[in-house]
Amino acid sequence: MITAFLNNFFSAAEVEKFISVFKSEFLIATWETIYVTLLSTLFAVIIGLPLGILLVAGEKGGVRPLPSWLLWIIGTVINLLRSVPFLILMIMVIPLTRAIVGTSVGTVASMVPLVIASFPFVARLAESSLREVNPNIIEAAQSMGATPMQIITKVIIPESMPSLISNLTIAVTTILGYSAMSGIIGGGGLGKIAINYGYYRYQYLIMLTAVVLLIVIVQLLQYFGTNAAKKSDKRLKS
Numbered sequence: 001m002i003t004a005f006l007n008n009f010f011s012a013a014e015v016e017k018f019i020s021v022f023k024s025e026f027l028i029a030t031w032e033t034i035y036v037t038l039l040s041t042l043f044a045v046i047i048g049l050p051l052g053i054l055l056v057a058g059e060k061g062g063v064r065p066l067p068s069w070l071l072w073i074i075g076t077v078i079n080l081l082r083s084v085p086f087l088i089l090m091i092m093v094i095p096l097t098r099a100i101v102g103t104s105v106g107t108v109a110s111m112v113p114l115v116i117a118s119f120p121f122v123a124r125l126a127e128s129s130l131r132e133v134n135p136n137i138i139e140a141a142q143s144m145g146a147t148p149m150q151i152i153t154k155v156i157i158p159e160s161m162p163s164l165i166s167n168l169t170i171a172v173t174t175i176l177g178y179s180a181m182s183g184i185i186g187g188g189g190l191g192k193i194a195i196n197y198g199y200y201r202y203q204y205l206i207m208l209t210a211v212v213l214l215i216v217i218v219q220l221l222q223y224f225g226t227n228a229a230k231k232s233d234k235r236l237k238s
Contacts, residue, residue, distance in 0.1 A: 014205050017197075021206050025193060030213055032107045033189035037176045037217075040114040041122075044171065048119040051078065052126025057152055063138065064148035078120040086117050086178050090185050105186030110179065118175045125167035133159045162233040169225025173218050180214060190214055 003015055051074060058066030084092070090113040094104045097112040133156050141155045157164070183191030190210040198207025 014203060017203055017206070021193070021197065021203075022209065026190075026209070026213070029188065029190050029193050029210075030217075033176070033179055033191070033214070034217065036107055036111055036114065036187075036189060037172060037179050040111050040118060040175050040179070041168070041172050043111070043115045044118040044122045044175065045168065047115070048122030049126050051119070051123040052130060053152060053156075055123070055127045056130040057148065057156070063142070063151045063156075078123050081116065081120040082124070084117075086113070086181055087184065089113055089117050090182060094185075107188030110182035110185075110187030110189075114175060114178050114182065117178055118171060121174065122168075122171050125171055126164065129160045129163035129167050130156055132163050162229045165225060165229040165232055169222060169229070172221050172225065176214065176218060176221070 003019070054066065054074060055071065056062060057064045058071055060068075081089075090110075093113050093116055096116075097104045097109050100112055101109045103109050137155060137159060138151060141151045146155070179187065179189055180191030180194065183189065183193070183195040186192070190213055194207045194210035197203040198210070
């Protein structure tokens with residue numbers, strides 16, 4: 001039935017090729033896209049969240065002021081990496097990717113530029129979320145004798161958790177888009193299928209299917225992220 005429906009819009013050869021690729025490559029490619037996106041997000045959070053905390057807690061009047069030159073260096077590095085388009089960044093870090101992974105192509109190799117491109121984005125998102133915390137709550141914790149680390153871990157982060165989760169969801173979906181672009185330099189996943197078959201071989205049915213699967217993944221990530229943010233919001237529980 002599906003084959004007959006597709007034959008109304010595409011040639012028999014295109015439909016036959018689509019069925020063959022769908023059975024042999026789409027399942028693996030979807031899994032590669034999901035795990036590369038989630039793993040890259042994890043590494044981006046491990047690097048980016050502490051940087052965001054430093055930018056907020058280390059500023060003048062923060063809970064743990066840092067030297068202005070150090071904050072300037074952190075902010076400059078973040079801004080420099082954010083200003084480089086991802087496609088160019090992928091090419092720029094090929095030598096670094098080879099040094100870390102041993103190759104510049106493949107699913108694992110694509111994670112290196114993904115993490116480098118995304119952790120500055122995560123850092124700025126985290127900074128934005130942490131700045132939303134009511135200063136009065138922080139002052140109350142300080143007046144009770146809480147240490148800077150206690151204020152960060154037990155006040156600032158918990159109070160900003162709904163916003164952090166919402167921004168993390170934005171980061172995940174952005175990294176998913178980056179992962180699809182990595183197919184241009186040999187990265188795996190749905191992006192590779194869309195580029196190899198849609199761009200190079202004009203197999204538009206295969207490309208459209210890859211795009212639809214990417215949309216579905218984004219919708220699922222957004223759904224779970226939004227629900228998690230709502231559940232962590234204490235204001236909605238009262």
